[in-house]
């Protein structure tokens with residue numbers, strides 16, 4: 001039956017080709033366009049753009065600032081995330097899953113919302129501090145408008161990211177490795193320092209690299225905390241240049257965005273080098289180690305952990321809610337002054353805010369939907385595909401997400417500044433350019449869970465269908481999709497939550513009429529209308545919480561680790 | 568060197584008893600093997616002794632100190648026991664020498680002394696010169712030796728092995744077995760050795776504890792275990808003993824009594840003080856069965872004959888007990904084949920003591 005064989009390979013070729021075209025359009029094309037802008041602006045090879053960028057002192061100041069907050073935020077995130085992971089994984093602390101849920105939640109909240117919430121907590125207008133009459137006098141500088149403020153919030157935002165990776169590593173630590181050390185006479189602390197943490201080096205390094213890339217590329221936190229103090233990092237410098245100069249300065253910003261990309265890549269490379277130095281491979285699998293008994297320290301540690309949760313989650317959100325209920329800047333919140341006017345205003349009266357809700361919802365839904373549809377075949381090729389080069393696919397899908405969002409935004413701008421050749425379609429200054437950037441940036445969020453879903457499915461299920469005579473597309477539709485659907489859909493929901501209040505990309509790509517929730521929130525805050533910004537934030541946080549609950553319903557059908565907040 | 572004693576030790580996980588009321592005394596310098604089917608609680612027993620699990624009730628003593636009872640438990644690092652794990656549990660981020668020297672470093676031993684001890688330990692397990700290697704670059708047998716050296720370097724008074732040879736191939740097993748035996752002879756350390764390989768247990772141990780569903784089924788020397796199993800579980804578990812229903816016809820006399828098995832009367836070995844009773848069981852080994860040359864014995868049919876080179880394993884169903892299967896070997900020339908009618912004779916056997924009888 002040679003025809004049969006040819007046909008099924010034909011389907012695989014079609015699938016592979018389609019996936020390859022999609023990946024090229026979404027991932028390679030923007031990156032190549034960006035590189036071209038740097039090395040050959042205007043079509044011929046020249047170093048003009050690079051030279052101009054290098055000569056400008058603002059570039060160097062912003063780079064320095066980026067490194068400072070990037071490294072500072074990473075250190076804080078690694079220290080706090082690792083500490084929490086060790087306590088949660090290796091001790092007999094109680095209430096673990098509630099704690100993990102609460103600790104990881106800040107990761108689901110957009111950085112600018114975190115920034116806003118903290119600002120509202122400590123500023124002179126803080127309704128929270130006013131409750132105790134502890135607010136500093138109006139006109140005092142908010143202590144968070146500073147380098148250390150930015151570092152603190154970056155650490156709070158990305159500590160959970162480190163936590164997740166280190167915890168996953170700790171779970172794979174076989175108990176015999178710990179027990180052998182204890183039988184050798186080492187106490188718990190010595191075991192932690194000499195065995196556990198060294199073996200966790202790859203996890204910690206990977207987490208640090210990820211946190212570094214996230215800190216360096218973060219826009220929301222330095223935008224809210226740094227711009228008022230005129231403390232610019234590269235992403236906010238790019239934003240300011242574009243906001244002031246428009247497309248004319250694109251070449252300059254392209255250089256800056258590549259600079260961010262280079263810094264992020266340097267972080268990833270450093271991680272590779274550090275992790276390669278020794279052998280950390282754990283070969284055997286076994287039960288995880290018995291938790292260490294804290295004994296009389298248990299209540300203390302537990303209280304400390306919950307205090308941390310109150311500090312990083314409860315208080316900021318509480319401050320945010322309070323601010324959203326205050327009628328105007330600096331007014332104290334009492335039973336009389338409390339009002340829902342801010343919500344009414346942003347939901348029903350403010351045109352741009354209305355458009356933003358509409359835009360963000362459909363953009364997020366479209367990005368999530370598209371990503372689920374694409375993740376299934378791409379995941380199929382990556383997880384089960386036979387060709388080696390397909391694995392490169394994975395890398396190129398990860399790239400737009402691994403690189404800071406600013407980089408992708410600038411690349412998209414360059415790509416679509418002029419109408420698309422041959423068709424004349426104009427994406428620049430429309431909402432479609434944001435959709436394009438979202439698709440490119442978030443695809444990997446659905447792809448990762450889908451691939452881990454594939455790894456949990458017995459391939460024989462598909463082979464059985466193949467033996468029964470089903471072609472590739474039939475198998476994908478009838479067998480494969482239903483099996484990986486929960487994982488892919490969970491990925492889609494993660495995308496929805498992330499995209500809903502996304503700011504980094506849309507801040508650079510929006511135009512009048514295509515505002516997103518993040519953009520409107522930002523402009524309210526910049527215009528001094530923190531109460532409106534707070535109201536919008538509370539709404540998005542509420543939507544996120546509801547979605548987390550809904551997604552939890554999928555949990556029994558998901559590979560572990562897909563839902564970050566589930567322990 | 569230390570004595571180890573377990574006194575009515577029970578360990579429950581939630582409402583499941585993994586170890587139930589186990590009492591064992593291991594003498595100073597004794598080599599005790601713990602044998603039993605998978606999931607019977609061997610590893611749990613060992614982890615109780617090492618201190619990784621807490622006893623639910625009962626007490627464990629090492630030397631003269633109580634290390635575990637329901638009131639509390641001495642931390643594993645304070646027990647001075649050595650452990651060799653089935654999966655070696657070598658730390659991948661340390662070299663072989665660092666692995667071995669770990670407990671010395673923890674004890675803050677002088678560096679030069681520690682290095683000397685590590686070298687000695689390496690020499691002891693024939694791994695001279697491999698100190699700088701990474702565990703990942705060693706063969707399975709070498710890894711197991713490193714694990715052994717690591718546990719020996721601190722000169723523990725009690726060494727625990729959890730199926731140390733289960734991951735090795737047959738040839739390596741034999742040579743490691745020899746090494747363990749030599750090590751025991753040389754150092755006189757008290758050893759608790761878990762295995763599910765009976766031959767290994769018999770070859771190495773002074774005494775063997777057979778466990779079944781968390782309980783201690785029998786604690787005896789290898790010889791006694793084979794010839795005088797205390798109950799049906801041990802009888803059938805050790806060397807695939809054959810259990811046959813029997814009626815005891817006469818009381819014990821000189822260690823023997825007369826029983827009726829499959830309609831024939833034979834004399835079997837038994838415990839002192841056995842009295843006539845019905846519904847008893849005898850245990851016989853395949854070597855106790857032979858094709859009857861005269862009229863004595865019982866009839867039946869050969870169910871299967873599997874030629875194994877030099878002899879055939881015959882599975883035989885007696886006419887008097889169609890549910891029973893007896894197996895024995897017939898040496899060449901093999902005459903029996905599937906379906907053949909034949910008459911067998913039981914040469915001897917062991918009367919299993921009545922349940923509840925003191926051992």
Ligand SMILES: Nc1ncnc2c1ncn2[C@@H]1O[C@H](COP(=O)(O)OP(=O)(O)OP(=O)(O)O)[C@@H](O)[C@H]1O
Pocket residue numbers: 580585603604605606607608609610611612763
């Ligand atoms: N931490 C635990 N929680 C609950 N049950 C456990 C735990 N550890 C062991 N068990 C149960 O106790 C029983 C005995 O386990 P154990 O590991 O001691 O068996 P084993 O005799 O060593 O088996 P094997 O020969 O397969 O290694 C098993 O049924 C196991 O499922």
Ligand SMILES: [Mg+2]
Pocket residue numbers: 609610611
């Ligand atoms: Mg075991």
